Structure formats: C-alpha cells, structure tokens
Amino acid sequence: MEKFEACVIGAGVIGIAVAHALSLSKDINPEKILLLESRADFGQGISSRNSEVIHGGLYYRPGSLKAELCIRGKALLYEYLSANGISHARCGKLVVAQRHQQDALLALRDNAVKSGLHDLQILNKHRLSLKESSLSAYLAVLSPSTGIVDSHHYMHSLLDKAQRRGIIFAANSPVSAIKPCRDGFEVSIETNQADSRDYTFTSKLLINSAGLSADKIADKIIGLKKDLIPKILMCKGDYFSYAGANPFSHLIYPIPEADTVGLGIHCTMDLNNQLRIGPDAAYIAEESYHVEPYKTERFAEAVQRYFPGLKPDLLQPSYSGIRPKLSGPGEPAGDFVFQTEDEHRLKGLVQLFGMESPGLTASPAIAQHIIHLFGLSP
Ligand SMILES: Cc1cc2nc3c(=O)[nH]c(=O)nc-3n(C[C@H](O)[C@H](O)[C@H](O)COP(=O)(O)OP(=O)(O)OC[C@H]3O[C@@H](n4cnc5c(N)ncnc54)[C@H](O)[C@@H]3O)c2cc1C
Known part of the structure; x- marks a missing residue:
C-alpha cells in the first residue's frame, strides 16, 4: 500500500x-x-461562489479565531498577491448607516478596534458625499484595508x-x-x-x-x-448582477440588521468594475444554487435605502453560494x-x-x- x-x-x-x-x-x-x-x-x-472580498475583519467577536485569522490572513494574502502578480485591488469599503443606526455603526467600529483593526475612519455625511456622491447615508465607517481579489x-x-x-x-x-x-x-x-x-x-x-x-x-x-x-447547516446567499454602471469606487455595506444572519445586502464589485449585489441569507434543507427572480424587488428595496439611484429593472439574478454554518437561525x-x-x-x-x-x-x-x-x- x-x-x-x-x-x-x-x-x-x-x-x-x-x-x-x-x-x-x-x-x-x-x-x-x-x-x-x-x-x-x-x-x-x-x-x-463567494464575493471575493478581502475582508478587513470588522464583524467578528474580538479574540475569536475568525477575527484573528482574518486580520492575519488579510496581511499575508496581500503580501502573496503582490509578490505573485495576482489581480486584486485594495479599494476599501464603506459601512453606511442612517441616522437611527449611528449607535450600531459606532458599536461595529468599537468591535473592530477591539479585534486589532486600527485603520478605520469615521466619515460624516459631508465627507461621505465627497467620496461617494451616489450614496445616501448619515454616517459611515471606512475600512481602507478591505479589497477584492481574483480568487x-x-x-x-x-x-x-x-x-x-x-x-x-x-x-x-x-x-x-x-x-x-x-x-x-x-x-x-x-x-x-x-x-x-x-x-x-x-x-x-x-x-x-x-x-x-x-x-x-x-x-x-x-x-x-x-x-x-x-451538524453543518446550509445557509444560501443569492447574488444579483447590475447592468448599469457602477457609481462606486468602494465596496458599500449597510449596517446589518440585528436579526439578520449575513452582513446585509451589499454592493461589491469584481475586478472588471461590475457591481455585484448580495448575498442575502436563507437556511436551506437541500443543496440548490438557483436564484429566484422574484427576489429582485426585495434586493432593490434593500439597496435603494443607501443607493437611491439604483434602477430595479437593471437587476438580474446571478449566482449563489452556500455557507457551511455551525449555528442556526437566531443563534450567535x-x-x-x-x-x-x-x-x-x-x-x-x-x-x-x-x-x-x-x-x-x-x-x-x-x-x-x-x-x-x-x-x-x-
Ligand atoms: C455566499 C458566500 C460569500 C462569501 N464571501 C466571502 C468573501 O467575500 N470573502 C471571504 O474571505 N470569504 C467569503 N466566503 C467564505 C469563503 O468562500 C469560504 O470560507 C471558503 O471558500 C471555504 O473554502 P473551503 O476550501 O473550506 O471549501 P470548498 O471550496 O467548498 O472546498 C471543499 C472541497 O471539498 C471537496 N469535497 C467534498 N467532499 C469530498 C470528498 N468526499 N472527497 C474529496 N473532496 C471532497 C469539495 O468538492 C470542495 O471542492 C463566502 C462564502 C459564501 C458562501
């Protein structure tokens, strides 16, 4: 043998x-x-089947393996990508909040700082509009070390x-x-x-x-x-593509609602500057990658809260991915x-x-x- x-x-x-x-x-x-x-x-x-985002490390519990390995992995990944000529962009990400979500945004910033992320910047409405004029939000956190990669x-x-x-x-x-x-x-x-x-x-x-x-x-x-x-629970995330021009130079994330599983329906982009919208999050029993067109309205509504210029008829069902979760709905x-x-x-x-x-x-x-x-x- x-x-x-x-x-x-x-x-x-x-x-x-x-x-x-x-x-x-x-x-x-x-x-x-x-x-x-x-x-x-x-x-x-x-x-x-993912977003190909190089995450900053904002969301994870300080001291958790996710927080530590994300922040360390990010540095190692950028080093490897640069040394080996692999397409990537350190485009940065904005987490945006409306007036009633300010506390949640600041709590997210504090969580990230506790995890060891010290490059975050708070942007008020005016500074935010100078960076991204198509956004409608009251306050934002900029994570300059977030990026995208050709995975x-x-x-x-x-x-x-x-x-x-x-x-x-x-x-x-x-x-x-x-x-x-x-x-x-x-x-x-x-x-x-x-x-x-x-x-x-x-x-x-x-x-x-x-x-x-x-x-x-x-x-x-x-x-x-x-x-x-x-038990590995399958949690599906659907994406929509956007046939319109991408007005953003950063990745744009909303503040996740307290009762949601994912990060909130966000706008990322690929290295060709095409907008990717999603993913959402839904636990499923059978493995399936079909994206239901009926979700168009729901995706449009979620994104229009911070990107009012989004045209729903330019959204197209795209692809989906499945998260291998160890926690169920409502669990930490x-x-x-x-x-x-x-x-x-x-x-x-x-x-x-x-x-x-x-x-x-x-x-x-x-x-x-x-x-x-x-x-x-x-
Ligand atoms: C919707 C979504 C968005 C995401 N976005 C991001 C992001 O933007 N940034 C980020 O950092 N992470 C992201 N992730 C997470 C990231 O994609 C995963 O953590 C990562 O891809 C997991 O890699 P893996 O090698 O563990 O799993 P996989 O890529 O699934 O690899 C496991 C492999 O095992 C093989 N396999 C299964 N059974 C057998 C067998 N019996 N014998 C041999 N081989 C077998 C499978 O075919 C598969 O190829 C996202 C995940 C999802 C679902």
Whole structure:
C-alpha cells in the first residue's frame, strides 16, 4: 500500500492553502503530500461562489479565531498577491448607516478596534458625499484595508507552486472510507472505472477540509465518536448582477440588521468594475444554487435605502453560494472550528468545520495555523 506523509481532503481555497503550506514545511517531503478533490477540478465548491472580498475583519467577536485569522490572513494574502502578480485591488469599503443606526455603526467600529483593526475612519455625511456622491447615508465607517481579489487566480497560483514542489493533486477522487491504522490513516478513494476497486493508501497526517461535506467525511472515519461530528447547516446567499454602471469606487455595506444572519445586502464589485449585489441569507434543507427572480424587488428595496439611484429593472439574478454554518437561525454566529487530537484522540487528524466567511481572506493564516497545530516547522 502506498504511504503518504500528509493528505488533504478537499481542494477549495482552504485545502489548497494548507497543501501549499505543507509543501513548504521542512518536516515533510512534498512528494508525499496528496491533495484530494471529488470534483473534476479544484475550487469548484464554496470557493467558486463567494464575493471575493478581502475582508478587513470588522464583524467578528474580538479574540475569536475568525477575527484573528482574518486580520492575519488579510496581511499575508496581500503580501502573496503582490509578490505573485495576482489581480486584486485594495479599494476599501464603506459601512453606511442612517441616522437611527449611528449607535450600531459606532458599536461595529468599537468591535473592530477591539479585534486589532486600527485603520478605520469615521466619515460624516459631508465627507461621505465627497467620496461617494451616489450614496445616501448619515454616517459611515471606512475600512481602507478591505479589497477584492481574483480568487481563482489565487487558488491556481498556490496549487501550481505546490505541484511544482512535488505534491500530487488528484481530482475526481472522492474519499469513500477512512480507518485509523499504525501508519496514521488508511484512506480509500472511489475510482471511476466500473471494473476497478477503490484505491487505498495510508497517510500519517490527515486534514479534513471538505467544506460543506466536512461532516460527511468525519462520519466516514472509523473510531471517531459520532457526538464529535457537528451538524453543518446550509445557509444560501443569492447574488444579483447590475447592468448599469457602477457609481462606486468602494465596496458599500449597510449596517446589518440585528436579526439578520449575513452582513446585509451589499454592493461589491469584481475586478472588471461590475457591481455585484448580495448575498442575502436563507437556511436551506437541500443543496440548490438557483436564484429566484422574484427576489429582485426585495434586493432593490434593500439597496435603494443607501443607493437611491439604483434602477430595479437593471437587476438580474446571478449566482449563489452556500455557507457551511455551525449555528442556526437566531443563534450567535459560530467560530471556525479546528478539531484536533485533543478532542478526538486520533493522532494526526485535524478537521475543519464551519469555514464560512472570512475563509478566503483567512486562508493563508488558516494554513499556518494547521502547520502549528501539527507542530511542524513552517
Ligand atoms: C455566499 C458566500 C460569500 C462569501 N464571501 C466571502 C468573501 O467575500 N470573502 C471571504 O474571505 N470569504 C467569503 N466566503 C467564505 C469563503 O468562500 C469560504 O470560507 C471558503 O471558500 C471555504 O473554502 P473551503 O476550501 O473550506 O471549501 P470548498 O471550496 O467548498 O472546498 C471543499 C472541497 O471539498 C471537496 N469535497 C467534498 N467532499 C469530498 C470528498 N468526499 N472527497 C474529496 N473532496 C471532497 C469539495 O468538492 C470542495 O471542492 C463566502 C462564502 C459564501 C458562501
């Protein structure tokens, strides 16, 4: 049976960043690292269906993994993107509030400062109108370090570097069984030839980075206590495109309403300066990526509160993504979960659960965190 030193399950942005970081570690032979993906190519899961925003780190509970890894990941990400010529823009973001939302905006600013974000600026109505004349708002917080990135280019670059160092990337390789053994874990993948049996190998280290399916992968691990497997709840976010010109040079976010799950329907843009509107947030039972045209009115109303010039007939249903949530409707937001030997007693296994936003931004810091959890040298 072939022996690997490390196996990463799931080639989304996080699995790829982890495989890349492992390939840099002096303690591992890169040729003995395997990155497995069930789909035909990398980055086709949650990582292909997001806003591609490099988050500043405003919203997360100070001291949480989300806050720490977002702020650290943001710095590492900008460094990597600049060093490797990957398209991105540090365009900045405005969180806008109406008069009755001032306290909520200032509370958000205070939360961000407690998390270690010290570059925020408060803009009054006049200063705001000088920056963005199409906005209608009373007060805003400017986060100058927020940006956008070509996330596919980023994933491609990381994977390419890791492969050049020798790691093996296997697409069309769904993991079907996992059993702890003397050499770590015996892992089987389904092969697509009807006449051939599953391919089985061993790996000393195993990283479950399967996004929405991380709970299903955990369920396949023989000997893992079932009560350690969290339920992943699917929370869908729909996007609309806007056929009109983008009047903004910043990303524009409203103050999230107290009872909403997402960040409020916001206006971001891609690197071609096309407006993206959304996402909203709705828990779903069945995986589906259909965007209902009937939501046009709801999206238009939400955005017109701060962008009154928006023309509803220029909105088009676009794409959607699904957040792998650990908390249900009405519950406080969950943190990233890294389940290690301390909890499950299986040496060499780290499982990632609830890797929702800001997972793209945090990805380089998440990868470093995993290197640290395994006690490997970087
Ligand atoms: C609507 C939305 C907007 C977002 N916006 C942002 C944003 O602007 N900025 C930001 O920082 N973050 C954002 N995020 C979060 C970010 O997209 C995620 O945190 C990140 O993409 C998660 O990456 P991942 O590698 O964990 O998951 P995925 O990309 O889903 O990768 C997991 C992979 O595992 C594979 N897999 C599943 N089962 C198996 C199996 N049995 N065997 C092998 N492989 C398997 C899947 O096919 C998949 O490719 C957003 C998320 C959503 C849903």
